[in-house]
Each structure stands twice: as structure tokens, then as C-alpha cells.
Amino acid sequence: MDESISKKPTSGVVGEASYIELYKQHHESIKMHSTEVMNNIRDDAFAQFEHLGFPTVALENYKYTDLKTALTIDYGLNINRIPIPVNPYEVFTCDVPGIHSYLYFVVNDAFYPVNDARNNVLPEGVIIGSLNKVAEQHPELVKQYFGNLSSTKNDGLVAFNGAFAQDGFFMYIPKNVILDKPVQLVNIMRSDVDFMANSHNLIILEEGAKAQLLVCDHTVDDVHFLSNRVTEVFVGENAIYEHYKLENMHVKTTNLATLLINQKASSNVLANVITLHNGLTRNTIEIDLNGENCETLLCGMVIGDKNQQVDNFTSIIHNKPNCNSRELFKYVLDDMSKGAFTGKLYVAKDAQKTAAFQTNKNILLSKTAKMRTKPQLEIYADDVKCSHGATIGQLDEKAKFYMQSRGISEKEARLLLMYAFTSDVIDNIRIEALQDRIKMLVEKRLRGELSKCEGCVICQ
Amino acid sequence: MLEIKDLHANINGKEILKGLSLTVRPGEIHAIMGPNGAGKSTLASVLSGNQAFEVTHGSVSFYGKDLLELSPEDRSREGIFLSFQYPIEIPGVSMVNFMRTAVNEHRKYKNLEPLSATDFLRIMRQKKELVEMDNKLANRSVNEGFSGGEKKRNEIFQMAMLDPRLSILDETDSGLDIDALRIVANGVNKLKTSENASIVITHYQRLLDYIVPDFVHVLYDGRIVKTGGKELALELEDKGYDWIKKEVEEAI
Numbered sequence: 001m002d003e004s005i006s007k008k009p010t011s012g013v014v015g016e017a018s019y020i021e022l023y024k025q026h027h028e029s030i031k032m033h034s035t036e037v038m039n040n041i042r043d044d045a046f047a048q049f050e051h052l053g054f055p056t057v058a059l060e061n062y063k064y065t066d067l068k069t070a071l072t073i074d075y076g077l078n079i080n081r082i083p084i085p086v087n088p089y090e091v092f093t094c095d096v097p098g099i100h101s102y103l104y105f106v107v108n109d110a111f112y113p114v115n116d117a118r119n120n121v122l123p124e125g126v127i128i129g130s131l132n133k134v135a136e137q138h139p140e141l142v143k144q145y146f147g148n149l150s151s152t153k154n155d156g157l158v159a160f161n162g163a164f165a166q167d168g169f170f171m172y173i174p175k176n177v178i179l180d181k182p183v184q185l186v187n188i189m190r191s192d193v194d195f196m197a198n199s200h201n202l203i204i205l206e207e208g209a210k211a212q213l214l215v216c217d218h219t220v221d222d223v224h225f226l227s228n229r230v231t232e233v234f235v236g237e238n239a240i241y242e243h244y245k246l247e248n249m250h251v252k253t254t255n256l257a258t259l260l261i262n263q264k265a266s267s268n269v270l271a272n273v274i275t276l277h278n279g280l281t282r283n284t285i286e287i288d289l290n291g292e293n294c295e296t297l298l299c300g301m302v303i304g305d306k307n308q309q310v311d312n313f314t315s316i317i318h319n320k321p322n323c324n325s326r327e328l329f330k331y332v333l334d335d336m337s338k339g340a341f342t343g344k345l346y347v348a349k350d351a352q353k354t355a356a357f358q359t360n361k362n363i364l365l366s367k368t369a370k371m372r373t374k375p376q377l378e379i380y381a382d383d384v385k386c387s388h389g390a391t392i393g394q395l396d397e398k399a400k401f402y403m404q405s406r407g408i409s410e411k412e413a414r415l416l417l418m419y420a421f422t423s424d425v426i427d428n429i430r431i432e433a434l435q436d437r438i439k440m441l442v443e444k445r446l447r448g449e450l451s452k453c454e455g456c457v458i459c460q
Numbered sequence: 461m462l463e464i465k466d467l468h469a470n471i472n473g474k475e476i477l478k479g480l481s482l483t484v485r486p487g488e489i490h491a492i493m494g495p496n497g498a499g500k501s502t503l504a505s506v507l508s509g510n511q512a513f514e515v516t517h518g519s520v521s522f523y524g525k526d527l528l529e530l531s532p533e534d535r536s537r538e539g540i541f542l543s544f545q546y547p548i549e550i551p552g553v554s555m556v557n558f559m560r561t562a563v564n565e566h567r568k569y570k571n572l573e574p575l576s577a578t579d580f581l582r583i584m585r586q587k588k589e590l591v592e593m594d595n596k597l598a599n600r601s602v603n604e605g606f607s608g609g610e611k612k613r614n615e616i617f618q619m620a621m622l623d624p625r626l627s628i629l630d631e632t633d634s635g636l637d638i639d640a641l642r643i644v645a646n647g648v649n650k651l652k653t654s655e656n657a658s659i660v661i662t663h664y665q666r667l668l669d670y671i672v673p674d675f676v677h678v679l680y681d682g683r684i685v686k687t688g689g690k691e692l693a694l695e696l697e698d699k700g701y702d703w704i705k706k707e708v709e710e711a712i
């Protein structure tokens with residue numbers, strides 16, 4: 001496994017300098033092991049990264065994501081695409097009862113070749129596979145979309161991804177095709193040494209298409225990991241897209257994810273991001289409503305303890321009239337954990353009749369846990385219904401006593417209350433088998449029985 | 461079964477119970493009446509283990525056990541039940557889940573196996589009928605959006621599920637319409653045996669027409685200042701509390 005690692009030439013140098021040097025020395029290998037479509041934007045992305053660097057807490061949008069410590073670690077990268085000796089299809093057998101998904105893996109930063117019979121029966125025209133490979137087979141299709149959302153972002157992590165990502169997950173659902181089963185993408189971090197993965201996912205739903213994607217992030221080995229993933233999603237007119245993300249990673253992981261969704265008229269999007277267990281997590285989620293009559297529901301939930309940190313930075317951009325968006329995030333934080341939530345809501349001048357509601361509720365179980373919540377409303381239209389609300393509190397003592405007075409132990413009462421608190425986020429999972437499974441996992445997590453990553457909780 | 465001796469209790473440093481004594485034996489029904497703010501609910505809270513109240517003096521024993529040493533949940537498992545004057549809403553916790561957890565914790569305390577889902581639902585159905593509780597309520601979150609009367613009915617339903625040895629009903633009659641009052645009182649009477657006992661806190665003699673007490677106590681200024689039979693309730697209904705207050709003041 002060691003030969004697969006490209007050590008940074010300036011080992012020990014903190015921050016971006018070593019990566020800038022790495023790119024300068026190895027950009028040809030990076031390009032050689034990637035594809036034209038991705039390489040087209042690579043040098044520009046690098047130039048942008050050179051200019052921006054990694055985000056620091058001095059930036060308003062990264063005030064609560066402190067990457068300093070994570071960036072002192074000397075991560076290896078797999079620039080020369082040496083195969084990782086693991087067959088996830090053998091190692092992982094999914095046991096979400098009844099989920100029957102189309103199952104795919106990205107091991108570190110590389111799409112793992114499909115060798116599961118279940119995936120051979122995709123509906124006609126549907127393409128799911130390695131972004132790198134599909135870009136060779138269908139360059140026109142990929143070119144039409146790749147980078148459209150990400151390359152305009154003025155963000156150090158996105159720029160870094162543009163420079164270093166060589167592959168990723170690709171999904172294309174043609175016009176009016178409805179995927180009968182959810183697609184499951186398992187991101188596995190597997191390495192014997194501290195390791196970094198950059199991947200770029202591209203998801204395209206044409207007009208009237210429908211798909212559900214479940215992304216599971218998890219770690220296998222007990223080393224430091226940093227993953228920096230960018231996902232672009234294009235949702236066509238009248239299309240329906242559901243994006244679930246379940247994060248269950250160990251505490252030595254820095255998990256940076258940018259999810260960019262572009263909605264066309266009358267499309268319907270549900271995104272639900274659940275952090276069950278992690279180290280440091282940053283989710284940047286931006287949903288742009290670029291057509292009328294869009295429906296958007298963005299939910300998320302965090303269960304944090306120890307020193308875990310989660311920053312969900314969300315933006316919903318209403319560019320067109322008559323769209324509805326709802327946002328619901330809940331955090332349960334214990335020990336020294338830190339949570340942050342930003343809910344940016346932008347309503348353009350002619351996005352009249354916008355209805356947008358945002359809720360962020362948080363429970364702090366210890367005095368040392370911290371939560372920062374920040375609604376950020378910019379409303380330029382005058383005929384809109386918008387509201388936001390944020391609360392930070394403790395468990396309801398009266399409710400706890402009421403339960404105890406019925407013979408329920410204090411521990412169980414707390415658990416029931418925490419579980420109840422998160423239930424409306426879980427209710428917004430529209431895959432029944434997944435909902436049941438997540439209910440069980442959340443309960444287990446709240447009971448403290450899921451205190452470390454146990455491999456993929458969904459799949460093992 | 462219950463022996464309260466010279467009980468003193470504070471909230472936020474203010475003394476509310478000021479030397480209260482009361483003995484309850486199996487099979488008895490005790491009514492406690494008294495003016496607003498006298499300390500009736502405080503007594504109920506102290507007996508059920510509400511930590512907001514601090515016991516500064518006195519003792520409470522329940523079947524020989526020191527009740528004040530027990531956690532609220534153990535008091536419940538020992539057989540004390542409080543029907544709250546103001547039941548609490550718990551959004552997101554379903555009645556079924558709440559009751560099943562409670563019943564099974566009681567069973568665990570008695571070294572019994574948890575109830576099977578079918579047995580539990582059967583018992584739940586029987587007890588719902590006892591208080592004529594709407595099925596829809598049982599499928600909702602605990603007390604969430606229940607009307608005042610529905611909440612009170614739900615308290616008695618829970619009492620039926622947990623089959624306590626001593627039930628303390630704190631103004632269970634307030635907020636009930638005339639029919640509901642009869643139904644709830646009937647429920648309480650049906651649950652009555654020679655082995656269990658009730659403390660019924662009320663302002664109105666009307667409830668005592670249905671639930672006939674063996675003793676009526678007047679709680680005033682943190683103490684029981686007068687005890688009589690059920691006719692005392694009628695007298696109070698007639699004359700109010702002034703004469704009692706006067707008696708107390710003269711005695712000092």
C-alpha cells in the first residue's frame with residue numbers, strides 16, 4: 001500500500017504551501033491519471049487555490065470550521081491511482097432490510113469498479129459509474145455539466161478539489177426515467193497511513209426523472225483522514241431528487257463536503273444530512289432554485305459528543321417566483337462538542353410569492369458543549385412569506401420528571417426526549433427501510449452504544 | 461402504608477410545608493382540601509420526588525421504606541402514582557412508546573419479563589375503555605395538544621395502566637365536564653381495592669359525591685389543620701375557609 005502514496009515533497013510544512021509544491025511537481029501525473037473534462041478546469045482551480053489557500057476562521061463563512069490542526073497532518077495522496085487492496089463488495093454486505101439499493105463504492109478518492117450483479121439491471125439509458133470513465137465514454141454529456149456549479153465558487157476547498165480530484169461518482173438519469181430503487185454510494189476511507197481523498201461527484205436528472213441517492217461516509221482504518229468532496233447535482237424540470245447523507249466516521253477524520261444543487265422549474269428536492277459520528281465535519285450545502293414552482297426541503301441532524309465538531313453551512317437561493325423551501329436542522333451536543341449552523345436564505349428581487357421557512361433547534365447536554373447558530377436572510381422581493389427560528393436549550397426537565405414519575409428511569413427519559421427531539425428530521429426520510437434503520441442507529445448512538453465508528457453502520 | 465411525620469419542605473428557600481403529618485392505610489380514600497396556595501400540590505410533588513422541592517425536616521415512609529431516599533422512578537415502581545394538576549406535554553414521544561416503556565420498567569423492577577407487543581396493546585385497549593379514552597389520543601404524542609379535560613383523562617388512563625398502591629389525584633376534577641367527571645370518577649372507583657389507597661386533592665365537594673372519602677383533611681398554610689369525615693367537605697362547601705383560618709389563628 002505504501003507505494004500508492006505520493007508523499008508531499010515538503011513534508012512537515014503546514015498548510016497550503018506543501019500542496020502547492022506538490023501540484024507544481026506532479027500536475028502532469030495528476031492529469032495523466034484523470035480525464036480531459038476534469039483536467040480542463042484543473043490549472044484554473046489550482047491558480048484559484050494558490051490565491052485563496054485553505055479557508056481559515058478569519059473568513060466569515062468559515063468562522064466555525066477550524067482546519068488548522070487537521071492541516072498540520074502529513075496526509076498521503078494517491079495521485080498515481082494505485083489500486084487499493086480491498087474489495088468492498090466482499091467486505092461489505094448491506095443489511096438495511098429491504099433497501100435493495102443499487103450499490104456503489106468510492107474507496108478513498110476512486111470509484112471502485114462495479115462487480116455486483118444487482119447493478120446490471122439499471123433502467124435503459126441510466127448511467128452510473130466512475131466520473132473518470134464515463135467522461136471518456138460520454139465526453140459531451142459530462143462536459144455539458146461538469147464544473148458548472150463548482151467552478152464559479154470562490155472557495156478554497158472547492159478550488160483545492162478542482163486541482164486534485166481525479167475521479168468520483170457519476171449518475172445520469174435520462175428524461176422521464178424513474179429509478180425503481182435507491183442508489184447507495186458508500187465512501188470508504190481505507191489506508192495504513194494518514195491519508196487524503198478528493199473526489200468530485202456529478203449527478204444529473206433530466207426533465208421528469210426521479211432518483212434517490214444515499215451517501216454513506218465512513219472510515220475503516222485507525223489513521224487520520226481528510227476527505228474533501230464536491231458534489232454537483234442538476235435537477236431538471238419536474239424531476240424529483242432525494243439526497244441522503246449518513247456520516248459515521250471516526251474522530252480522526254476531517255470530512256469536508258460541498259453539495260451544490262441546481263433546481264429547474266417544478267422540481268422537487270429533499271436533502272437530509274445526518275451526522276451520527278465524526279471528527280470534524282464541514283458541510284457546505286447550496287441549493288439554487290432557478291425555475292418557478294420548485295419545492296425544496298433541506299434537513300439535517302447532528303449527534304455530537306467528545307470533541308466532535310460539525311459545521312453545516314447552508315444556503316438556499318430563491319432566484320425565481322413561486323417556490324417553497326423549508327429547512328430543518330437539529331443538533332444534540334454533549335461533552336465538549338461544537339456545533340455550528342448557518343442558514344443563508346436569499347430571495348431575489350423578482351422571486352415573488354416565495355415561501356421559505358427555516359428552523360434550527362439545538363440541545364446542549366453539557367455545559368461545555370457549544371452551539372453557534374446564524375440565520376442569514378437576504379430578502380429583496382416584497383411579496384414573500386419567510387420565517388426563521390433558532391433555539392438553544394437543555395432537555396425539558398419537567399417532561400423528564402413527568403416520565404420519571406411514571407417509573408421511567410432518568411437515563412431512559414433523557415433518551416426518549418432526545419430521540420423525540422430528532423424525530424422530525426428522521427420523519428423526513430422517504431425510504432422506509434432506511435428510516436427504520438436510521439431510527440435504530442440514532443437510538444443506539446444516543447444510548448452511547450455507537451461511540452466509535454464500527455465500519456459502515458448501514459452496510460456491515 | 462404511608463406515614464408522613466412533621467414534614468417541612470422549601471422551594472427556592474421559601475418554606476411551603478410547615479410540619480405536615482398524615483397516615484394512610486390500605487383501602488382508604490383521603491380527600492385534601494384547602495385554599496389556593498396552601499401547599500396541596502407541593503405535598504403531591506414532594507411525595508412523587510420532584511427535586512425542585514427540598515425537604516428540610518420530617519419523614520415519609522411507604523410500606524416501611526424511607527420514601528424520601530428513593531428516586532422518582534423508584535417511587536413510581538414502588539406503587540406511588542401522581543395524577544398531575546398540570547400534566548406535561550411531550551412532543552415527539554408517542555403515548556404507546558411512553559406507556560410501554562413505563563409498564564416494562566415497572567415489570568423489570570418486579571423481575572418480570574417485558575410484555576409482548578400484543579399483550580401490551582390488549583391491556584392498553586382495556587384500560588382505554590375504562591376511562592373511555594379516544595383511540596386517537598392514544599396514537600398521539602404524550603398530552604401534546606390535548607384539551608384540559610383530555611389531559612386529565614389521560615392521567616387516569618396512565619394510573620389504570622400502572623396499577624398503583626397509592627394514587628394521588630391533584631385536582632383531577634378541574635377542567636372536566638360533567639360527563640367526563642363521572643367517567644373519570646367511575647374509573648377511579650373501578651380501580652379501587654381493599655389493598656390500594658388514594659389521596660384526592662380537590663376544591664369541590666362534587667367530586668366527593670362520586671369518590672366517597674373516608675377522611676377529609678383541610679390543608680392550610682403548610683399543615684393539616686382539620687380532619688373530619690365526608691361531611692366536612694359539605695361544611696366547607698357551605699362556609700368556605702374563613703372559619704378554619706380563624707380557628708387556626710385563635711389556636712396560636
Ligand SMILES: Nc1ncnc2c1ncn2[C@@H]1O[C@H](COP(=O)(O)OP(=O)(O)OP(=O)(O)O)[C@@H](O)[C@H]1O
Binds near residue numbers: 474476496
Ligand atoms: N417554583 C416555585 N417557586 C416559588 N414558589 C412556589 C413555587 N411553586 C410553588 N410555589 C408556592 O408554594 C405555595 C404552595 O403552592 P401549591 O401549588 O402547593 O398550592 P396548592 O395548595 O396546590 O394551590 P392550588 O389550590 O391553587 O392548586 C404557593 O404560594 C406557590 O406560589
Ligand SMILES: [Mg+2]
Binds near residue numbers: 500
Ligand atoms: Mg395545586
